Amino acid sequence: MGQPKGLVSENAYTILNEVEEKRVSLIAALQKIQARYRYLPETAMRQVAARLRVPVSQVYHVATFYSAFSLKPKGRHIVNVCLGTACHVKGAGLILDRFKRELKVDEGDTTEDGQFTLQAVRCIGCCSIAPAVMIDTETHGYVRQDKVADIIKRYRESKEK
Amino acid sequence: MSHVEWQGQAKFTIDGKEVVGYKGETILEVARREGINIPTLCYHEALEPYAVCRLCLVEVTVGKRTRLVTSCIYEVAPGIEVKTSTERVTRNRKAVLELLLARAPDAPVIRKLAAEYGIEKSRYPLIKNDNCILCGLCVRACREIVGADAIGFIDRGTERRVGPPIERQSERCIGCGTCVYICPTAAISLKDVSKSMPGVHKHPYDYEAPECSICGEMNLESESKAGER
Ligand code: SF4
Ligand code: FES
Numbered sequence: 001m002g003q004p005k006g007l008v009s010e011n012a013y014t015i016l017n018e019v020e021e022k023r024v025s026l027i028a029a030l031q032k033i034q035a036r037y038r039y040l041p042e043t044a045m046r047q048v049a050a051r052l053r054v055p056v057s058q059v060y061h062v063a064t065f066y067s068a069f070s071l072k073p074k075g076r077h078i079v080n081v082c083l084g085t086a087c088h089v090k091g092a093g094l095i096l097d098r099f100k101r102e103l104k105v106d107e108g109d110t111t112e113d114g115q116f117t118l119q120a121v122r123c124i125g126c127c128s129i130a131p132a133v134m135i136d137t138e139t140h141g142y143v144r145q146d147k148v149a150d151i152i153k154r155y156r157e158s159k160e161k
Numbered sequence: 162m163s164h165v166e167w168q169g170q171a172k173f174t175i176d177g178k179e180v181v182g183y184k185g186e187t188i189l190e191v192a193r194r195e196g197i198n199i200p201t202l203c204y205h206e207a208l209e210p211y212a213v214c215r216l217c218l219v220e221v222t223v224g225k226r227t228r229l230v231t232s233c234i235y236e237v238a239p240g241i242e243v244k245t246s247t248e249r250v251t252r253n254r255k256a257v258l259e260l261l262l263a264r265a266p267d268a269p270v271i272r273k274l275a276a277e278y279g280i281e282k283s284r285y286p287l288i289k290n291d292n293c294i295l296c297g298l299c300v301r302a303c304r305e306i307v308g309a310d311a312i313g314f315i316d317r318g319t320e321r322r323v324g325p326p327i328e329r330q331s332e333r334c335i336g337c338g339t340c341v342y343i344c345p346t347a348a349i350s351l352k353d354v355s356k357s358m359p360g361v362h363k364h365p366y367d368y369e370a371p372e373c374s375i376c377g378e379m380n381l382e383s384e385s386k387a388g389e390r
Contacts, residue, residue: 042327055304055333057313060326064316 012036012044020051026062030069038074075110075117077155079103079135084123086130091145095131096120098148115156171239176246182237189217189232192245199245200254200274202261202345203296204233208305211297215257216274220244229253251278259283265292268346288319292348295321299340299349309333312340323349 015036019029029052033044040063049056063069081087081096096107099118103111110117126132129141135155143151171182175197182191187210192199202214210233217232222242229249244250258275263285265271271294275281297314300323304310311334315324325331341349 045327055310055313056326057300057310057331057333060315061313065314 012047016044016047016051019048023052026052026054026059027066030059030063034069038076039070039072073110073114075115077116077136079116079118079133080121080124081119082122082124082126082130082132082134083120084127084130086127087123087132090130092131094145095133095143095148098145099133099152102149102152116152165238167239171237171241173237173239173241173243175243186237187233188219188221188230188235188237188243191237192232192243197245199232200277201233202270202274202294203298205298205302205343208298208301210234211301214261214294214296216254216261218250218253218257220247220250254278255280260285261294263287264290265294265346265348266290268292268294268348270345291322292346293323294346294348295323296345297323298343298345299323302339302343307335307337307339309335309337311335 012033015029015032018024019032024032026048029048030040030045033040033048037044045059045063046056048054049059063071079099081092081099083092083096087095096118100106103116103118105111105116105118107118107120121134124132124134124139126134126139126141129139131143133140133143133151135151140151168184171184173180173182175188175192175195178195178197180191180195182188189199189201189204189210199217199219201217203211204214204217212231212234215231218229219232219235220227220243221230221235222244223238223240232243232245255278258271258278258280260283261271262275262280262283264287266283266287267290275283295314300313303312309331311331312323312325315322315328325334336351338351341351
């Protein structure tokens with residue numbers, strides 16, 4: 001799921017107004033907030049609950065159930081290192097280690113500068129180009145350990161998302 | 162499954178006994194009326210069935226096909242054959258009980274049920290002993306009966322638990338204790354947090370306020386302090 005273009009300039013109220021007017025479903029509403037803020041701030045969850053007239057307990061239930069939502073701010077770029085069977089066989093573990101070292105974060109964490117969140121995923125359906133790494137919406141195939149630093153650099157330099 | 166349209170009454174059998182059910186009724190409802198015992202944990206007649214404990218498993222034969230279903234949500238139909246204690250049912254119930262025992266080994270209800278099925282110890286490792294079996298009775302009672310929606314499920318998988326939203330005291334909890342009352346394993350308890358409960362009853366502040374171990378302090382302490390001044 002990419003970040004929908006144009007959303008970035010929207011502020012919380014535009015999103016919330018739309019949510020209320022169009023009676024967007026709860027999940028869709030949370031997706032919008034997640035895309036805009038890269039996490040679900042508490043106030044936003046409470047607002048969504050009020051606007052959609054659903055209990056906060058239910059919003060929190062949904063917000064904590066799906067891994068697409070995060071209660072902690074995620075990085076500007078999401079690095080998904082595939083650890084599926086094919087990638088695993090092709091040494092994805094080492095690739096993940098390299099990302100950890102280069103980014104100085106653990107799996108699931110976000111770099112201090114808020115640029116990258118490193119995640120491990122199980123199969124992104126790109127077994128033929130294993131080991132694969134997905135960064136935001138782009139897929140990188142045949143990733144080699146010695147290419148990891150370069151890849152990171154490219155994203156770090158690209159200011160626009 | 163044969164989806165034959167029917168109205169009104171359905172004649173069918175439970176353990177060979179001829180019984181009658183009405184459209185929309187579940188096997189469990191008919192069985193209870195007939196005095197046939199099916200163990201349950203997540204079912205409560207005042208709440209919508211939820212079918213998570215899997216204890217109410219029975220075998221249902223529709224035409225040539227026999228399968229295991231959860232009787233608390235399976236709607237009756239004419240001609241079905243229900244069996245509540247076949248070898249297969251017992252085996253599966255045992256498996257369920259073993260899992261429940263691994264989660265709440267100290268809960269008397271679970272121990273009793275397990276003992277009835279000849280299980281003393283679970284094969285599975287104890288992950289965390291918190292008594293809560295995630296039956297959802299408290300969550301549903303809070304929503305469907307109290308209408309407060311003060312607690313809900315949080316997280317997924319082995320981390321799943323019940324609690325107030327945002328992991329903080331819920332301002333919607335009215336301290337009624339319904340969740341405590343309904344919990345089969347006594348996983349929730351009430352605790353006194355302040356001497357008064359102005360937020361709830363808007364009375365002179367002179368009686369005991371309970372705190373819910375799940376939804377926190379009920380927002381009472383700060384308010385009562387403000388009220389005392
Ligand atoms: S706290 Fe009790 S009632 Fe609530 S889900 Fe857990 S076991 Fe069920
Ligand atoms: S009573 Fe049917 S699954 Fe719990």
